[in-house]
Amino acid sequence: MARRARSVTVAALGGPLAAGSVFVLILVALLAVMSRADWPVTFGAADWAVLRFTVWQAVLSALCSVVFAIPVARALARRQFVGRTFLVTLLGAPFILPVIVAVLGILAVFGRAGWVSELLGLFGLPPLSIYGLEGVVLAHVFFNMPLATRLILQGWQAIPSEQYRLAGQLGLPPRTVFQTLEWPMLRQVVPGAAALVFVICLTSFAVALTLGGGPRATTIELAIYQAFRFDFDLGRAAILSLVQLVVAGTAAVLALWILPPLVLQSGLDRPLQRWDARGAPCRVLDAIWIGLAALFLLLPLSAVILSGLIGLFDMPISVWTAAWTSLWVGMLSTGLLILWALPVAAWLGQTKRGGAEAITLLGLAASPLMIGTGWFIMIYPFASPQAFAMPVTAVVNALVALPFAVRILVPGMRQSFTDYSRLNQALGLRGWPLWRIVLLPRIRARLGFAAGLTAAMSVGDLGVVTLFADPDVATLPLQMYRLMGSYRTDAAAGAALLLLVLALGMFWICDYWGRYAET
Amino acid sequence: MKYLMTTAAMLSASAAWAETPVLTVYTYDSFVSDWGPGPAVEAAFEATCDCDLQFVAAGDGAALLARIKLEGARSDADVLLGIDTNLVAAAKETGLFAPHSVTADYTLPIEWNDDTFAPYDWGYFAFVHNADMDAPANFRDLAASDLKIAIQDPRSSTPGLGLLMWVKAAYGDDAAGLWADLSDNVLTVTKGWSESYGLFLEGEADMVLSYTTSPAYHLIAEEDASKAAAAFDEGHYMQVEVAGKLAATDQPELADAFLSFMVTDAFQSIIPTTNWMYPAVTPASGLPDGFETLITPEKALLLSPEDAAAARDEALAEWRDALAQ
Structure with a gap:
């Protein structure tokens, strides 16, 4: 009995503790901001309009991203082709680009003076205009569809290949295979992916503003920015942050609550073969989806690369030192994230309540400006905030990446526990040996992906907490914005390319480490 | 003995370091970047003041004022440089700034007679x-x-x-x-x-x-x-960018010296081709070639x-x- 109790405590205590620390980090920041606020705070009709737009664009973006991601993930799951690994790695790319770089890349393709418009011009057609809700959704799909694809792809890969073999032996038609094997998986994976994208889009503001075409495309995050920066109305900033947290929290709980109970089957990790998808129409359809997704991703990315190549030799030396700093921040954040995410994922993998995962999503829904300001207020009376620049940046980066990591890890963790819990108990495996022998090898691919995503996100992050920034220690994205802010567009484009290479490189190393285990 | 000497040397070194007064200037991000005015201004002022001029960058003009408000009277800042006239009223309302004593023949197209903030470019x-x-x-x-x-x-x-x-x-x-x-x-x-x-x-x-x-x-x-x-x-x-002295500064003389230095040729001649604005006092050497083409x-x-x-x-x-x- 005692033995069992101890093995339970690690996950049952460490998990809630790690997940709870997210809550505490945000709550402390919020309370600190509130402590300096002037009350009462106004929340008027204009704010309601902003809230409506924010939620609406996030819902649309999440739906479009996921709906587009399902056929792409399905095609990627059942086809092998040259460049598949490359494409799957590239799926991490849009997500980590600084907003302004990605937006300019998208506009180089879909803008008024973009490639598509030029093509239309050849046929005497008017140029494309994407400014408005459609532009916002387009950009959000560009950012998040790849992520959703990766998450859903993992769901597909979690279906044991033995089941497809069985389906093939029984000669089941594709429709039946979909109903019995794929649909239950989708019901399990899609709501979580959609919730994640929804929360990401909820806090977006530079994208919404730039492509939204004007003040009608205002999100709550802009109102928070305005309250902190221009009005210094901390009460209003706190209330708006709270509204954002409540909306994101509600959405997350709803999405994760409807996850159906799991009926997992275990397999022998054989390579996947699909007997049901051998027909020519199936192949053509898959090729079209993969081609469309590749074009949608590759065209804007090539625009970023092309403009960056010109500026690569124009970059001042400080860009390279900034790249070094970013590399450090990325590694620090990734290490921290792994220590944070593993216990949380192990805990969530053992509970039946999917709703608990919603706590981690709050880290993404909290305005970085709010967290930064809150912790600045907390630290300032005792020490120079600049001394905490690195730890705070790493913590906040890990906090933002945690929901991604958890969403990626939990399904694998849950499956490992379901499959091996009896064997573990019979063998008395617990603590470190349990992790080393059973859990880590089985979630290695997912851990690699999660770590890669965190590393890339931290490298691409614009020092979430510019309040803490030391002017001599700039990160690469910050340096890029500085170049851009002083007319040095070419050099900034070069820095953006370097950023892309660095972030993708770190992503690739981690992801490769994870997937290397599969073969 | 060796240790003692080392310790003594370290102590005297830090004492010498402590004697060099530090002037902390909060400014916006692009001012301190390598291609902004910051590095040249720092070198030019340190050549005259026997002090250590340290810039702290905090986003843009609005973020700068928010930072000062956040830190209040305990702020390390001695001088705030980089807000424009649209934010001056909000800055004065904080009561955190002290009057300046800068006088200069400004070449602004308007009269300047604010007693708290002095312009450095426009x-x-x-x-x-x-x-x-x-x-x-x-x-x-x-x-x-x-x-x-x-x-x-x-x-x-x-x-x-x-x-x-x-x-x-x-x-x-x-x-x-x-x-x-x-x-x-x-x-x-x-x-x-x-x-x-x-x-x-x-x-x-x-x-x-x-x-x-x-x-x-x-x-x-x-x-x-x-x-x-x-x-x-x-x-x-117009956008007129200004600087002011914090009332709670621990270096009031140095802050005044910096604000006076700000309107001299040494500072003003750096502005046009680093900040890409007009200097508040046109230096004796005039504006750089190319500025005459502007409207x-x-x-x-x-x-x-x-x-x-x-x-x-x-x-x-x-x-x-x-x-x-």
Whole structure:
């Protein structure tokens, strides 16, 4: 009995503790901001309009991203082709680009003076205009569809290949295979992916503003920015942050609550073969989806690369030192994230309540400006905030990446526990040996992906907490914005390319480490 | 014995270091970057003051003031450099700033007699376009044309707020009507200056809200004469960037010395080709070659800090209502 109790405590205590620390980090920041606020705070009709737009664009973006991601993930799951690994790695790319770089890349393709418009011009057609809700959704799909694809792809890969073999032996038609094997998986994976994208889009503001075409495309995050920066109305900033947290929290709980109970089957990790998808129409359809997704991703990315190549030799030396700093921040954040995410994922993998995962999503829904300001207020009376620049940046980066990591890890963790819990108990495996022998090898691919995503996100992050920034220690994205802010567009484009290479490189190393285990 | 000597040496070294007074200047990000005025200003001032000048960068002008408010009287800042007149009223309201003693023959197109903040550079807002385009001569022409402009959001950007004040100063009660006419010309509104200028350079927008001095950068640094600023006959709104001394500074003499240094040639001659603005006092050597090609507006518009602060909320509501249609 005692033995069992101890093995339970690690996950049952460490998990809630790690997940709870997210809550505490945000709550402390919020309370600190509130402590300096002037009350009462106004929340008027204009704010309601902003809230409506924010939620609406996030819902649309999440739906479009996921709906587009399902056929792409399905095609990627059942086809092998040259460049598949490359494409799957590239799926991490849009997500980590600084907003302004990605937006300019998208506009180089879909803008008024973009490639598509030029093509239309050849046929005497008017140029494309994407400014408005459609532009916002387009950009959000560009950012998040790849992520959703990766998450859903993992769901597909979690279906044991033995089941497809069985389906093939029984000669089941594709429709039946979909109903019995794929649909239950989708019901399990899609709501979580959609919730994640929804929360990401909820806090977006530079994208919404730039492509939204004007003040009608205002999100709550802009109102928070305005309250902190221009009005210094901390009460209003706190209330708006709270509204954002409540909306994101509600959405997350709803999405994760409807996850159906799991009926997992275990397999022998054989390579996947699909007997049901051998027909020519199936192949053509898959090729079209993969081609469309590749074009949608590759065209804007090539625009970023092309403009960056010109500026690569124009970059001042400080860009390279900034790249070094970013590399450090990325590694620090990734290490921290792994220590944070593993216990949380192990805990969530053992509970039946999917709703608990919603706590981690709050880290993404909290305005970085709010967290930064809150912790600045907390630290300032005792020490120079600049001394905490690195730890705070790493913590906040890990906090933002945690929901991604958890969403990626939990399904694998849950499956490992379901499959091996009896064997573990019979063998008395617990603590470190349990992790080393059973859990880590089985979630290695997912851990690699999660770590890669965190590393890339931290490298691409614009020092979430510019309040803490030391002017001599700039990160690469910050340096890029500085170049851009002083007319040095070419050099900034070069820095953006370097950023892309660095972030993708770190992503690739981690992801490769994870997937290397599969073969 | 060895240890003792080392310790003694270290102690005296740190004592010598402690004797060098440190002046902390809070400023915006692009001021301290390698290609901004910061490094040259630091070297020039340290050559005169026997002190250590340290810049602390905090985002843009608005973020800068928010930071000072956050830190309150305990702030390490001795001098705040880099807010514009639209934020001066809010800065004074904090009571955190002390009067300055700077006097200079400012070459600003307007009178300057603020006792708390002293100007160090200025510029005119203007719409920048490609030189081969026929630019409109005023806001009404612009509204009647089918040109597309990229502007900045006044809720997140200082130039964006500047445009709001420009329209208010030029059109007063008609401002709302003008914004309604302009709304179909606004391609988009961006978070900050960099985003809209990027859109313009990519060819997305025909014109972008920037400064009359923007073409000087392309001309001088890139030898590219293809950009021009449109002269509007309503006059151009000014941005005057200022600095002030914190009341709670522990280096009041040094802060005063820095503010006085700020209006001398040594500081002012650095400004034009690093900050790409006009110096507040034209140095004896004059403006760099290329600046003579820039347009000089007939009329300079500027609301006083108090008027700007009073007009802001109403102007913001007019702007939002007109563009949200």
